[in-house]
Amino acid sequence: AAGVIQSPRHLIKEKRETATLKCYPIPRHDTVYWYQQGPGQDPQFLISFYEKMQSDKGSIPDRFSAQQFSDYHSELNMSSLELGDSALYFCASSSQGLGHADTQYFGPGTRLTVL
Amino acid sequence: DAKTTQPNSMESNEEEPVHLPCNHSTISGTDYIHWYRQLPSQGPEYVIHGLTSNVNNRMASLAIAEDRKSSTLILHRATLRDAAVYYCILRAGNQFYFGTGTSLTVIP
DSSP states (O other): OOOOEEEOSEEEEOTTOOEEEEEEOOTTOOEEEEEEEOTTOOOEEEEEEETTEEEEEOSOOTTEEEEEOTTSOEEEEEOSOOGGGOEEEEEEEEOGGGOTTOOOEEOOOEEEEEO | OOOOBOOSEEEEETTSOEEEEEEOTTOOTTOEEEEEEEOTTSOOEEEEEESSSOEEOSSOEEEEOTTSSEEEEEESSOOGGGOEEEEEEEEETTEEEEOOOEEEEEEO
């Protein structure tokens, strides 16, 4: 079965640079979620989109922005990168049609390293 | 924010049942309880979820206390492949609130 695809899988950037992470949800899933997991930390919810509109906002820094496109893929844009942004970034997708208790399916993550 | 509390780590012998506890005393009436597990450098994997009643699936069982302030994930026969960090998560609306997770070690 198709899973959530994230690209790139690994990314190395310098401080103050920008980065763009991409997420391709499972086909027919209409909701995308972004999470950040720092070293030894639990995943923290950043932001989510339903039908291309932002639906929930968590602890996303102002330097970050995200959007969901007409084909339902999503991009997380990160500017003025800081050392503390080094983390695993997970994307998850779900289908809202199943109700609010539906399952989130996580991608393999993008490991961002800021030097 | 909805919060969960789990033991940092647990050990189990292979082929033995494992009971992973979770406290969520601040749960609200509409929060679903989800369990996910995560292997190193991989995305979390769905295990099971429930609202009020106990739930069973091919991977595990979920026992939810009557007052819903705690729950227990039950792996009926632990295998080496079950070694992972298990997260007890409250779903409030569209947001997942991860706890710190329990690192399960399975001893051969």
